[in-house]
Amino acid sequence: MQLQVSDHTSKTMNRSFQTARTVTRRRILTKKNPSPAAVAQRKFSSRVLSTVPEATLARDESAVLHSSEEPGIKPWPKPVVISNGDYRAEAFLEKHIGGPLYANQHALPRLPIPTIDESLERLLPTVLPLARNEQEKQNLLDAAKAFPYEAKELQHRLSERKDVAMKDSSWLQLWWNTTGYLQVRDPVVVNVSYFFQFADDATLPSYRHYSPGVMRGASILFAAAEFRKMVCDGALPCETIGKRDPKIPLCSTAFKYMFNACRVPRREQDIVKLYDPSNHTHCIVARKGHFFAVDFVDKVTSNPLPMSVLEARLQDCVDEADRMGVNPLTLGILTSSDRDSWADSRAELVRVGGKQMKEHLERLESGALLLCLDDEVPESKRQCAELLLHGGLSSGHNRWFDKSIQVIVSNNGKAGLLGEHSMMDGMPMVSFANHATCTKYEHAHERSTGDTTNASTGISRIFSGVVLDSMGSNVPEMVAKAKQDHANLVEDHDLQVQSYHGYGNNFMKKFKFSPDAFVQMAIQLAGYRLFGEQVGTYEATQVRPFLHGRTETTRSVTEDSAAFVQKMGLHPKFDEHIASERKEKIELLRKAVHAHVTYQSNASQAKGVDRHFLGLSMEVQDGEDTPAIYSDPVFVRSKRWRLSTSNLTHPNFDNWGFGEVFPDGIGVGYSVNPEACFFNITALQEKQYTGRFSHNLEEALNEMRAMVEMDQEPTSKL
16 A cells, blocks of 8 residues: 655645534534533544545535434444455445445446556566566566467456446455455464554643553544544545545445454354444453453444543453453454464354353454553564564453454553454555544543543453353363464564664655655665565555455566666665766666556556456366466566565554565565655564665665765855
């Protein structure tokens, strides 16, 4: 995913919401005796971000009014909706909910299918640089030449699928959601989920009797309740992209899977359960492996409960969990297992615990989100990243990794979230995180009103009273195995955070470079020096302008990037002072940056190659020969994403990241801030990649700055 949000953009969006809030308040004053809670909800100013640099959201004032005029959230036609990965099956909820969030769904264009010739033309420049000899290159060209004939029938079938079977959706989404996520049997931890680390909240007071963790958790819950109401009643403005009117609306279908939702393990293919938010006003709070259901919104209006109530309830959860100590039967750790093992364990929980266990699981799964109050005090970005990505050896049990949103807060107020990826990509989650991080502790208290009595009620302990270690139960053994498997996963992985303060996007823009493409070339050079050759590189690019669109691949390896890294060499040459060498390197860099921007622009319009080639391969029927290009070693090499990268730049995020895609690969989540760049680097411990790659990145960025600066004409001081 590529996202860059500036402080200017956030302020512009906030001003737009302030205007809407003013109109809303005038409407309130004309109503008779509004309740304090209703007034509080109508007064709050929400900030929702766009998904391209410097773009702003088009907002209709009626969208905010809608949230204020309707008390609470409209009940669903069904109390529980089970998703098997087909967005069409849950589309009725969008019509039922209505509002600005889903107003454009019916008019969104459908994901197109490129021609075979178009895809080949875009593919070859990204694959040819990976050929190791002339014979490999020629074999690839021969396979590409034969491909149009071999894939002709596959293209026809794919077009028919688009126009007939999937005529009201994306031809890709069902395949992508199932084979790419719900059918994958690896643990979701590291392999699927991603994390955001939030910047510290400087408004947390030091004089309160609550810990920073409780205060930070309460303010995020307050913001989550505000955002949840706007999502669940459809009042949230639809995200748009573009600097000029009319803006381009983005698909909103993923927002349904954000709150009161949970992935549930099944053998072969998981499901996702969506619970009617009007029936479930609780969130889940975890502390030391204990889980609590905590009411956090008003049961009638769905507005957030007062901050004093939220703080008191969170403190009660902390006190109770600390009194009991770490739960000896840490059921949360079971969710870190591979999906088939977790499916078997869940079935065993229900078998042993009976109806009571089934009700407890439903209570947990139906919660709006999970707030993990970790008994930890991380300080560095690396410590926070490890806590957020997998929980480490000390807090992995304090998770339920299947929940769509897990907000994680430590004792010292460090905070972030972990997102489950199966039905929802990162961009909608960024909108939620934006509101959560813009709502500081002092803002939450300013907007907090309502009855503060009975703060100690509204809490129940999940799994309380359920006996799981009786004769004939396999639960203790399953928990022990899951603990060991999770410990192995944690110990097998390495993570480094490179905080590069040499320069940021201000420098890149000054010299007319795309910041994202510039950093991608630094990543290419760092990878080239680590692996001794260029490797398949993936940068996620969203295609949400299309109905049910998710992502396409931007391939960072091109003939131009190959020319650049080869000229730079496997080791620094320190020849920037030689004008001819320097100018050639800069010219090659500019060409590589331009090629990346062009490919990325095409990918954002669904004109990449990887989804098309996937679709064609899915149309091969049993007994048929697969086109030769699919087994070509260079083509296969180009799709082995040894560098999986994604850019998310947000002023309120300190870091973000995810795991590597292949065992011999690296995961790189990065941010390009005005005066600094941050990289979260993950890989298997045994490869010893992260430290070396981090060093290579710093080295590459320094070299690129030096040659660009040295090439500038000196100016007179007179």
